[in-house]
Amino acid sequence: MDLPLFQGVSREKLSELIEKTPFHFLKYSDGEAIAAAGDTCTHIRFIISGEAVAVTSLKSLRVTIKETLSAPAVIGPEFLFGLDTSYPFSVTAKGHCGVLQITKADYINILHSDKVFLFNVLNILSRKAQHGTMNLLSITSGSIAERLAFIILSLTGNNSSHITIEYKQKDLCSLLSAQRTSFITAMNKLHDEGIIQFTPTEILVSDRRRLLDILHTRE
């Protein structure tokens, strides 16, 4: 079990846990919905085999961010508690995808059962919470590239791949507070630097880590 939640946990402890806790293993076929945007998080969900695509859309602007989550990964661990316990994204299987899900009550029992689990979850949630602050404090120029990097880094997971943005140019320009011509210039520059590829309706991020360099930050 390479899942972040289980890091540093002994095999014995894990076997003991698996015996005591109802773990639900689910199989999804290509294109099948794992979770819909707005669904209440009733379970913590882990991708344990294969891949899934998460799609996040802005509320009022036609800008959508897609990312691929590859096993081992956890799906939105910060949406199980807090103010809004519904997923802000949809998650769909990409090819065959295996998911482990545990009810919220059982999840609390696990976290309560051993300090290593507790410590892992405190790390995972704190990282997510620090994220925005660190990226925001690192802004130096307020350039379109920095703003795009900030938005993508804030809305995608740090192990995500195949990040694409589907957009109406008018709306993405609003989100980035950019004029059309400066937007195109900035996209061309990012393209020439090998950071993105783009068409008038889609941006493909070649390497998410390069976006961290733009902000001179780390995750």
Place this chain on the structure above:
Amino acid sequence: MDLPLFQGVSREKLSELIEKTPFHFLKYSDGEAIAAAGDTCTHIRFIISGEAVAVTSLKSLRVTIKETLSAPAVIGPEFLFGLDTSYPFSVTAKGHCGVLQITKADYINILHSDKVFLFNVLNILSRKAQHGTMNLLSITSGSIAERLAFIILSLTGNNSSHITIEYKQKDLCSLLSAQRTSFITAMNKLHDEGIIQFTPTEILVSDRRRLLDILHTRE
């Protein structure tokens, strides 16, 4: 104890905890440093009486955000674990200020001792982690007012008061990606709406909740 961590915990449980755990109660006088920016978080710290001022500065831009934290409040609970366990802000007593601090190890023991504590901390950290996503997804126009609201909401606590931004106009304009004239126009409009007061070097936020209205979001 009205601290968020202790919500829903019975008096008996709390008395039992106070007997078992070394709670350090510290008194600070006006202007005394409680924590410096960059300090490693060795303890979880709560303001239990009086007030303190937190000051957050951008790394490369001359823009500084000040906020007042009033008892009962927790100081940066998301910086105790995760990637970067140092405070990104300094905290200074404003008048007499009482602080309760608990070592990281004792804090983990407390969270481990009862599911109510665990549930409270999961809520606190998840809220902090959801924060940025929710605010970002709510952007509709990318206006200067929305960007200012986003930055202030992201870098201050939801119960903070007396929020002020000290700035060099050039640098705040960079952070907001705004031209000087549009910046002044936006500030005048926010002033006329009663949301801020401002001088060429300082912005005073009259009511943080009004900033949530600008983003049509909640916390």
